[in-house]
Amino acid sequence: MLKEWQHRRAVQRVKPGDGRELKRFRWWQSFSRALFHLRLTSEDGRQTVYAVDVKHQGDSSGHVRAHLYLDGRHHAESKVPAAFPVPGGTVEVRASGFGLKRCHYVTADGAEYQLVPDPASAAGHRARLDRAHPALSRWIGFVSLAVLTIGLVVLVLQLAEQVTRSPEGVAQYIGTFTSPVDLPAWGNTVLGLCTGVASTERALRLRYNWLLDGGVG
Structure with missing residues (x-):
């Protein structure tokens, strides 16, 4: 019910x-x-x-706005999350803090x-790597997932320590908690950069998890 309401709202936008x-997509972009393409064939065989x-x-x-082009011409636009009606269905577009998390027909x-993805885009290069070197692609994906998991665990431990050590916190009820991971300021900075890179890599593949990718955004 909620999804249907959200979909109707997106279409109305x-x-x-x-x-x-x-x-054209330029390398510095x-x-x-992000630029993605969809080819549809009508019942009479005409391709759009x-x-x-x-x-x-x-x-x-x-x-953030999504723009829909039809045969190279600007056809429609909408704020994201967007839902563009097209023949046979809908093109849904959603963004995250690191790129797109959804661009589906x-x-x-x-x-x-x-x-x-457009071949000239970063997502296009990532898709080409996946086709040419699937084992390497899976390894990169695993590393990205591992980095985000580590970042989330460290964040939860640090927050738990801060909450239990606060004078107004819950220490008087459950005691204090000391995180087993004590990173210096530069370590937190490096970890933050690594999680940002990992989420960006996942966004190039339209991979998104609200807890992992949303937690670092």
């Missing part, structure tokens, strides 16, 4: 496009822009190409298909 031409273009930094009002019967 969609505004018509202005017909401008889709700009690798971590500031949709593109989802998202700039991660947001607009002047601070909102959802058919009317509920089937989901991830859109294809």
Whole structure:
């Protein structure tokens, strides 16, 4: 019920496009822009190409916007989370603090298909690595997951220590807790950078977990 309401709200936010031409992806936009493509074939065999273009930094009002292009022309736009009606279903777009966490074509019967990243984008390079070197790709994914798990554990331990040592905290009821991991300031900085890199790598593959990726954002 909640998902249906959220979907209707997202569809209502969609505004018509202005017909401008889709700009090519440039290498310096690798971590500031996402571009994904979807090819659909109609019943009469005619093929159309949709593109989802998202700039991660947001607009002047601070909102991240997704732009939908049809055959290279601006067709629609919406704040994210976005739901663009297309033939046979909907293109759903959601963002995280490190990129996109969802860019999928959802058919009317509920089937989901991830859109294809532009070959020139960072997500496109990551997808190419996955195809060319699947073992290395899985290892990188495992390292990213491990780094985020370690970061979450350290964060929970440090928070528990701070809460139990606070004069207004719960120490008077359960006693104090001393974290077994005591990182210096530079260690916390390095760990924070590593978790940021790990979440960015996962965002390139549209992988997201509210506890791991959301916890460091």
